[in-house]
Amino acid sequence: MRLTVFLLLSLLSLPAPPAVGQTPLLSAAQLGEDLAEIQSHMALIHPDPGFAGQGGDIAQAMARVGEQLTVPLSREQAWAAFATLNPAFADAHMQVTVPDVMGQTRAHLDAGGKLFPFEVVVEPDATLRIRSALGGGSTAYAGAAITRINGQPAQQVVRTLLARAAGDSEGFRANHLSWRMWLPYWKMFGAPPSFQIEIAGKGLVQVAASGALPEALKEDFEHLFRFDILPGGAALLTVSAFMAEDPRRFLAFTRAAFARMQASGATVLIIDVRQNGGGDDALWKEGILPYLASKPYRHTSSYIKKVIAGRDSAAEALGSVVRADHHKWHPPELANPLRFTGQTYVLVGRMTYSSAVLFANVMQDFGFGKLVGERGYARTRQSGGTQVRTLPHSGLTLVVPRMVLERPAGPQAQPLLAPDIVLPDDPVNRRGLIDALLAWHHRQAAQ
Template sequence: MLKLYASFSTSVRTHPWTDPMAAIRVVRLFAPLLAIAGLRAYATSPPSTTSASPLASDVATIQQAAASMHPESSFSVDPKRLKSALAAVPARPLAGMSRDEAWLNLSRLNPVLADGHFFVGYPSWRDEAADHLKDGGRLFPFEVMVSNDGAVRVVANLGGAPTPLAGRTIRSINGVSTRTITNELLRHVHGDSARFRSGLLSDRWWFFYWKVYGAPNDFVIGLDGSTRTPTKMAASSAVPAVIAAEQSFERQFALELRSEQSAVLTLNTFAWPNAEQFKTFAASAFEKMERAGTRTLIIDARRNGGGDDALWLEGVLPYIADKPYRWASTYTKRVLRTDPAKGEVAGEVRSGSIDTWSTPDPKQPHRFRGKVYVLIGRTTYSSAVLFANTMHDFGFGTLVGEGQSVRRKQSGGVQKIDLPATGLSLWVPRFILTPPAGDKGYWLTPDVEISDDGINPGAMVEAVLKRASADQASGAASPLR
C-alpha cells in the first residue's frame, strides 16, 4: 500500500512516550519483502544499554519502534505476549555472533507479531540470495508447496523448470523428517496466520531452509511412491522462481481469452515499477474483451502480494465499477512528521473516516458488464486485499478460492528500521485500514471456497469456468454470485 488515495476526517488519540522520533532519520526507499513498492527505510541509533549482547540492544530497538511507530501493535499481537516473547530472546554476549545467528534468534518473534507487515528480517532477502549465488553458493533444488498440515510437495525444479517429480511428497531431507523441518522453518516466518505463513514458506522454502539448515552442495531427499529409498540430488544454482518472475512483465500480468465468451486476467502483483505500462496493458485487455464479447471474467490475484494501490484504482476499477466506491472506510495512523498545515504532530495517533469516493466515468467505452470472479489464495496480501475488499463490498465481483489466511483489515505504510547491532531490519506499519463495509468479518473469506491445487493452479480456473458456463447454458442465476 504505497499511497493514501483519500482525504480524511480525523480525530486524535495521543500516546505518551519519551521523544521516540528523535533517533529516526530517513535513509532511502526500499523494495519490500512482500513485493510492496516504495517502503520508507529508517535507521535508529542503538539505545543505551549496559548489556554487551547485540540481541539485547536490538530487542530494545524493536520495543521502542513498536511503541513509537506502530499505530496500534495490539492489532496483531497481544501486548503481554509480545513482552514475553521479547523477554525470551536469549542475551548472548558473543562478540563474534553472525548476522545469521542473530536472525535465527530474532526471527522467532515473527509468528508472534502475526502481521505480514510487522517482522524482523534481512535488509534484503533478494540481495542475500543474489550474493549467495554469485559467490558460488547453491540452494535446495526444488520449488515446493507447503500444505496447511505441513506436508511438502515438489512443484518444479528451482527456478520453475518442469520436473517429472512434480506432485511427489518429500518425506525427508538429509535424514530429517520433512514435518520436523517444516515446523522449525515456520518458527521464523512472518504473516497474519499459520495458513499465510505456510503459503509464504512455499515460495521461499529454499531461503528459509538455507538460513536454518545451511546450503550443502548435495541433498539426500526421500520421496513418497514406489521407490522410497532416499536419493542424492545436487543442489541448484538457479535463480528461484519468485525472484525471476518479478523481473518479467509477462509472468506478472496476462490476459487469456477463453472459449465460451470467458477470459482470465492474471494480476500477480501491484508492485510493478512502471505504472503506465500496466495501465496500458489493462486498457488493451478490457478493449480486447469487449471486442471478443467476453461475458465471464476471472481475475486471478492468488499470488498477488500487493504493491501500489494506484495500479488497480486507476488501471482496473474504471473498467469494472458501476457505482461510486472507496477502497476503505476508516483509518488509524501514526504521524511521523509534524505538519502544521494539517494540524498533525509527530508521534500522535490519528483515526478518522476516508471521505474520498471514486465515481465511474459513464462514458468509459470499454466497461466490462459481465460476471466477474476474483480468485484469492493464502498469500493474497496488502493492496491485493484492499482490491478484493473493494470488489466484494461493492458487489463488483465474487471472491473465489481459499480464505481464513489474511485479515480484511490491513496494516500498511510500512517503515523499515535498521537494527544496527545485528545488521538485521525491522518492518513496522504506521497505519491500519478498515474495509469499505466496516468490521464485517475478520478474515478475507471467499464467497465460494475452492481449494487451490499448487501443483495444478489452473484447476481452480477451470472449476469456476465450468460452473459459469453451465449456469449460462441453463439460464440460471449463478450460485457463485
C-alpha cells in the same frame, strides 16, 4: 509487495557459529541493543502493535528472545533468534528479516552458490510437498511429499522454519514459507551442493542443489502480468503484483486487455490475484477499476495511524495516534467505452496480500465481482504505510506499519478474506481452480 516465531529452547538448535575469518560474532550487549531498537521502533511507528489480538504474545516473545541473547551470535544466528518474533506479530507487514534478499541471493548464485532445489507447498501442520523445480521448472516429483531432508524429518525442518515465518494467520505463515523456503533454509541450514531427499513413494534420492533464480524473485513484466482469451466466452487477467517498474506500461497493458476482451465478445472475466502480494493501490484504481466500477467506491471506511517524524503537523502532533473515517471516494467511469458489464470473478488465494487484499475488499464490498478460492488466509483489516529500519549491529531489517485500514464495509464477523464461491485450489495445479470455476459458472448459467 512480495513478502516474505516462538524461540527455540536451546541455542544448540540455531545454526553453528561461523568459522574464524568469516562474519564476526555480535556480542550479547550488541544483540540486546538491537532488541531494544525493535521495541523502540514499534513504539514510535505502530499505532496499535496488538491490533491482531496478539499483544500478550508479542510481550512474551520479546521476553523469550531477551533471555536467549546471552552469548555471542553470528548475523545468521541473530536472524534465527529475532525472527521468532514474527509469528507473534501476526502481520506480514511487521517482521524481522534479512536485508536485500534479491541482492544477497543474486550475489550468492553469481558466485556459484546453490539453493534448495524445489519450489514447495507448506501446510500449517508442517507437511511439505514439491510444487516444481526451483524457479518454476518441471520436475518428475511435482505433487509428491518430502519426508526427510539430509537425514532430518521434513516436518521437523519445516516447524523450525515456520517458527520464524511472518503472516496474519497460521495458514498465511505456511504460505509465506512456501513461497520462499529456499531463503530461511539457506540461512538456518546452509547451502550444500546437493541434498539427500526422501520422497514419499520414491524413496531416498540425491538431488543437486539449484542455481536457478527462485520464482519469488522473478519480477519481469511478462512473469507478473498476462491476459488470455479462454474458450466459452471467458477471459483471464493474471495480475501477480500491484507494482511495476513502469506503471504506464501496466496501464497500457490493462487497457489493451479490456479492448481485446470487448472485441472477443467475452461475457466472463476472471482476475487472478492468487500470487499477488500487493504494491501500489494506484495500479488497480487506475488500471482495473475504471473498466469495472459501477458506483463510487473507497478502499477503506476508517483508519488509525501513528504520526511519525516527517509527517507531523500543527493538526497532528508527533507521536499521536489518529483515528478517522475515510471520506475520499472514487467515481465510476460509466462512460468508459471499454467498461465491462459481464460477470467478474476474482481468484484469491495463498499469497493474496496487502494492496491485493484491499482490491479484493473493494470488489466484494461494492459488488463489482465475486471472490473465488479455497478459504481465507489474510485479514481484510490490513496494516499499511510500512516503514523499514535497519538494526544497528546485526544489520537485519525491521518492517513496521504506521497505519491500520478497516475494509470499506466496516468490521466483519469473519476476520479473514472469505471467498463468495468456495472451490478447491491445488497450488501444484494452478489452472485447476480456473477450470473448476468455469464449470461452476456454466452450471449456474444453465439452471
